[in-house]
Amino acid sequence: MLRKVVVCAVAVLGSAALNAVPATAIVGGSPATPESAPYQVSVQSEGWLGKSHVCGGFLLSANKVITAAHCVDGAAVPKLEVQWGGLNRDKLPMSSSVTKITIHPQYNSADLANDVAVLTLSKSATEADGVKFARLATSDPATGADVTVTGWGRNQRDSTNVPQQLQAAQLPVLSRDSCAAVYSEPGAPFDTTGRFCAGPANSEKAVCNGDGGGPAVLGGAVFGITSGGGPGCEKPSLFSSASYFKRWLESQ
Template sequence: VHELWDAETFDYDYCVLTLETDIVQSPTVQTVELATSAPTQGTTAQLTGWGKTSGTSSTLPYLLQYTIMDIVSWEVCKNLWEPAGHMLTDRMICASHPTASGCNGDSGGPLVVDGKLVVAQIAHAYIAISPRYNNGRIVGGTDAKADQAPFQVSIVLYTGWFDYLHICGGSLAGRRSVVTAAHCCDGYHASDLEARYDGLDFVTLKTINKVTKIDIHEGFNSQTHDWDYCVLTLRDDVVKSPTVQTIELATSVPLTGSAAHLTGWGRIPVTSAKALLQYTPMVIVSRQQCNEIWEPACQTVTERMICASNPSAGGCSGDVGNPLVADGRLVGILSWYGKDCPANTVEWPNLYSDVANQWQWLDDRIAK
């Protein structure tokens, strides 16, 4: 593994495996040469792999898949990904196709131009990245204490080949349910997901509970993040203890200026040695004030959203679905946030799905 590999940013994403025996070349087995220069914009490339053939599929294809890709300029790619919170480095290149791409299980697969693998130390690294898996965790938070969020859940995606990835947060509710954001669930099968909880360190969470059912709000709009509600039903009942508790739903909207708090792990690589739950106090912001801030940025704060802020802390990618709690009840589900996850969320408040607004819909789907 490259000594500068960064699991948070995917920078220096290189690894060489040494095999037990020599490769015997034949008409169906060949090695590939490494590129010594980066391909130019518009160059035709090819991508192959056995990864998933759609974002909603839970199985891998038997036959190797192939697609043509076009190299995208670094500047264009950077402009596309920076608003989503992902920073491109000099060790990355981008490729695109209007109807095809890599998916889960394709990471590490070869991007080939003119018969050469376009990855080498003096070229760039092609990486498969998705807005769902952006880097970042609670900005400006502190390590949480055991009694601050015993209902906190990490929602983990099985990506194939025994690989798991934290994608969102959530809250334990009822007998065996998790309340989270719809865009944490959209496009997945229940068998793709599991809930992990009971502890502060993500790496050593004691309980893994499989998801058996996904309920996404029928009004969910993936473009505006309106109606951003989801309930996951778990396989096993939640066993309560001093470190595991469920949380009650708020049935009324918290008043402007009310104290609240946000917890979460953000984006945590499963290979991390340690990743402690983060905590930050927040203050509820009026919907009117929040709309005045966000409307000039072409974002509408609807009746199903509430806002919260802190002059030096807020949620970031990987924190979506995390609980906003006031007076011991779940009042919000983190839904979206400002570009590049600004620490000053007074200037750009975090947006949460308003639990009280859809209390009945959530309660009807939570296992009692």
């Protein structure tokens, strides 16, 4: 979930970002199974060395993909491609070019508020061969519940390498007060409207570089869109609330 970056360490955004930086791989995860995220996609961008994985995302319908706004902010439509249909990001059997990028009109790159976007595909996906369309939750997950996150981002904080196999981890949801406390600074309270935090306090499991835009799933429904985390991927992870943005996402 790097913004305009493919496989680099995330730059700290400064005090205005309230210590929140775009999320980029699963730290402390394990290889995902086909059932973990049948709607998972890899959002890729054309560069000097060809197409490379930039962020995650997931299929909402035949030609709509949900991802994080920071993943595609400033991206050129002709350079984007979405691939899906498997666990190995280098051997995903289905792909489509992108015809339209729709970023939430209130997206704020400084603090990652409203960090959601919808990509329109030129080629329709089908629910076959293990591929499914995601169902968005109608409420936020309960405090303490474990959401399953998936991604091809970094799985070690001190490495720029990203795994070929999709990784998965379960993260416990924090209370809104705990989430705000993690990211607030003196004189700059953190607004949790439209988002939630998940992850153990010791950060042994977290999203990291390359995971942005991916799903946070509970009970077969997508409850969150991976947004960001603290510098070095050492804070509980931030997710945009699927239920909060449900109407907007489904209307695009």
